[in-house]
Amino acid sequence: MLRTHTPEGIRVRLDVALESLRLSGSLRLRVTGSSMLPAIRPGSRVLIRRAAEDEIECGDIVLLRTNTGLRLHRLVSVMNAPDGALLITRGDNDMEDDPPVSASQLLGIFARVEQAPPKWRRLACLLDSLFRQMEQA
Amino acid sequence: MTDLYPLRAGNLASRVFGGEAVVMNPADSTLFSLNETATAIWLAADGRTTLRQIVEREICPAWDIDPDAALEDAERFARELAAHSILLISTEPAKS
Numbered sequence: 203m204l205r206t207h208t209p210e211g212i213r214v215r216l217d218v219a220l221e222s223l224r225l226s227g228s229l230r231l232r233v234t235g236s237s238m239l240p241a242i243r244p245g246s247r248v249l250i251r252r253a254a255e256d257e258i259e260c261g262d263i264v265l266l267r268t269n270t271g272l273r274l275h276r277l278v279s280v281m282n283a284p285d286g287a288l289l290i291t292r293g294d295n296d297m298e299d300d301p302p303v304s305a306s307q308l309l310g311i312f313a314r315v316e317q318a319p320p321k322w323r324r325l326a327c328l329l330d331s332l333f334r335q336m337e338q339a
Numbered sequence: 340m341t342d343l344y345p346l347r348a349g350n351l352a353s354r355v356f357g358g359e360a361v362v363m364n365p366a367d368s369t370l371f372s373l374n375e376t377a378t379a380i381w382l383a384a385d386g387r388t389t390l391r392q393i394v395e396r397e398i399c400p401a402w403d404i405d406p407d408a409a410l411e412d413a414e415r416f417a418r419e420l421a422a423h424s425i426l427l428i429s430t431e432p433a434k435s
Contacts, residue, residue, distance in 0.1 A: 214356045215370055218363050221352035226365035 216271065223310060227252045230316060231265075233274060237293025238263070242274070242312075245319025250274075253311040255287060263312035264291065266303050274312060275300060345393070345417050346386030346427045355382070364425050371425065376402065377416055384426060386433025390417060 223229040229250045236244050241263070250265050258264055258277060266273045266289065275291035278299060282288075288302040353362040360378040362371045373381055379397040380390070394409045402409075420426035 210356065214354050214361055218352045218354050218361045218370065219368070221354075222363040222365050222368065225350050225352055228365070228368075230368035 212271075220267070220309060223250065223252050228313075229310065231272075231274070235293075237295050238274065238276075239295040241276075241294050242315060243319050246315045247317035248274070249313040249316050250310040251313045253308065255305040255308055258308065258311055264289070265309045265312065266291065267307045267309055268303060272309075273300065273303075280305075341430050342389040342391055343414065343417065344386055344388070344429045344432050345380065345384035345390055345421075346429070346433050347381065347384050348425050348427055351425055362425055364423050366424060369423065371420070371423070376412075380413055380416060381420075381426070384417075386427070386429070390414060390428075 219229060219231075229252075231248055231250060233242050233246045233248055234244055242248060253264070260277050260279060262277050263274060264277050266275070273291065275293045275296075277289060278292050279290040280287050281290060281302060285304070287305040289305055289308060290299050290302050292299045350365065351362055352365070353360055355361075355378060358375045358378060360371075360373040360381050362373065362381070363369065364371070376398060379401070380393055383393040383397050390413050391406075391410055394413050395406060398404065398409050398413065399406050417426055417428050421428045
């Protein structure tokens with residue numbers, strides 16, 4: 203039986219999701235983490251549209267494939283490098299930029315929130331955001 | 340009972356891993372994990388083979404189960420996937 207939470211199971215599901223994005227041009231994802239607060243709350247269901255490098259600009263929220271999985275963060279700058287462009291992103295709720303990734307790791311662009319998280323999750327988000335602000339102060 | 344011809348919907352992302360298929364419905368990004376029996380039906384659903392033939396060839400020999408009961412389960416499964424638009428079922432074979 204394919205175990206969902208094994209590394210292999212997660213990798214297979216991720217591959218299928220990304221192939222679906224490539225084939226159909228869109229993908230719906232459930233967001234985890236609070237790094238994009240307040241724009242995107244954890245538990246939100248978001249619509250991603252497939253996008254190429256020339257279709258994005260700074261300020262867009264982009265979906266990237268990284269060594270650890272997927273990242274949905276705001277594009278803050280693009281650096282030219284000998285091997286191609288590097289994308290610099292940052293979560294709206296984060297203090298520092300993410301490590302740069304190659305533009306070839308760009309998967310898509312955030313289109314909209316399709317479904318907000320339930321109210322109990324919103325309260326959890328608010329508390330999480332407050333704790334982060336206290337830690338950063 | 341009318342013969343049904345199941346056909347995998349086109350343009351679907353899928354992987355078979357460890358004998359089990361993972362299929363995504365592009366309309367709502369729902370992921371389906373099919374067990375081994377369901378995967379055998381899914382893989383054989385070419386639009387030209389009847390569900391009864393698939394059950395007799397792929398399911399009954401491998402799992403040693405009653406053909407009529409297996410066909411009943413297979414029909415239920417096929418209609419469920421058809422409701423999610425990842426399998427098409429017809430009473431006519433698909434044109435090649």
